[in-house]
Amino acid sequence: MRPILLVPAMLLCLGAAQAATPAPAPAAPTRLDHILLWGRGIDQATAVMAVKLGFQVRPGRDPGGVANRYVRFADSSFIELLGITRPDPVFDPGMKEDRQALKGGPGSRTFGFRTSSLDAIHRSLQALHYAVTPFFSGPDGAKPGWRLFAFDRAPLSSNTFFIDYAAGYAPDQFDPINADDYRVTREHPNGARELSSIWLVSADADADRRQLERMGFGHAVPVGLPEVGAKGFCVPVGPTALLALQPDGAGLAGRTLASGGPRILGVSFGVADLGRAQRWVERGYERELATYRGLSGESFLAPTQDDLGLSIEFHAMQPTGSPCAGASL
Missing domain, CATH: 3.10.180.10 (2,3-Dihydroxybiphenyl 1,2-Dioxygenase, domain 1)
Incomplete structure (x- = not known):
């Protein structure tokens, strides 16, 4: 498919007419x-x-x-x-x-x-x-x-x-x-089990938030991602989260936007065993990777920007709950 x-x-490209009532x-x-x-x-x-x-x-x-x-x-x-x-x-x-x-x-x-x-x-x-x-x-x-x-x-x-x-x-x-x-076909050596979030980056995160709210996806929560130099909003979409981000000082988000324009900055996956996933990626990239407390709990970021043009975050799987529960600015 x-x-x-x-x-x-x-x-x-983008645009939508105004309407009198929300979706x-x-x-x-x-x-x-x-x-x-x-x-x-x-x-x-x-x-x-x-x-x-x-x-x-x-x-x-x-x-x-x-x-x-x-x-x-x-x-x-x-x-x-x-x-x-x-x-x-x-x-x-x-x-x-x-x-x-x-x-x-x-x-x-x-x-x-x-x-x-x-x-x-x-x-x-x-x-x-x-x-x-x-x-x-x-x-x-x-x-x-x-x-x-x-x-x-x-x-x-x-x-x-x-x-x-x-x-x-x-x-x-x-x-x-x-x-x-x-x-x-859904079993992975790194233990990945679920897509938890997709990260959008643009010059105006609030514009994406407003459009999402108008389309019917409200309840946005402010969020900061210092690991990539970004801030914006976490918008729940069922069990998943859509992050509408913009650069916040120096960092990967600003470099990505400056060099390539708006795009998907990253994607996050829940894994059954975070240590196992970390060891696999560290061997693959021949470097040590630090963990941090992210939106979905303990996480690490794979250094995939040069290879794939976006970041891939792995995090320990969390109990079922709001996908934006861990958001903070």
Whole structure:
């Protein structure tokens, strides 16, 4: 599955008309689903994820010179890896815009919300005069798959879409009755189990917060991330958190924004054994890494900016609760 790349309007720029009434809160369950992460090449991205970071990477497809692969998690979230495999890849306008904004380098500018209330949210956003696209579906219409809509003018500083999946669908396996394969494909050597947060960086975190509130995602909590030199807001999205950040003094957030513009600054994963994940990443990068008290408790940051164009945070899994409970400014 590569839904974001099949929608030409999905990766265009920001804007939304004002409306007299706020959007109703999206019907549960809605959560963060996945990011699209471009590597310098598909094999390079795969090697970093598997060898340096300890993820299991699953096969994908290469229909037009842009290959994809998957890192899937026990909570049903995933990372979709993308890489160019030939000199003249077939880009749709969204892919082309993404590559131009990333200047041909690694990184991510697009993420998805997953919801079982796709039609209701589409109607709600239309009523608020958001420039939503029609629905798109895949992968080929012959089997149950995914259905999504995006935006002709993206409402956030990074691009987004809303998606839902048919029962049993998984993009790296089309046999939903094979429960053993389903389980095994979500087990990682580093112990990663869940996607907990996605971090957006822009020059105006409050603008993203206001848009999210208008779209139905309120209850933002101020947050500071001194480890990357950022501050902003933690916005709960079901069991996950979307961080709307801006630079706060010198640090990685400021350097990233200055060199590459608004994008996904980082992504955070809960692991079953933090020490195990830390040892794997320290061996992969041949350096010692310090832990810190982060939004989700004890955490460490993998030094992935040069390899992947974003940061990857690992943290010890926490008891179920508000995803922004640990936020503080």
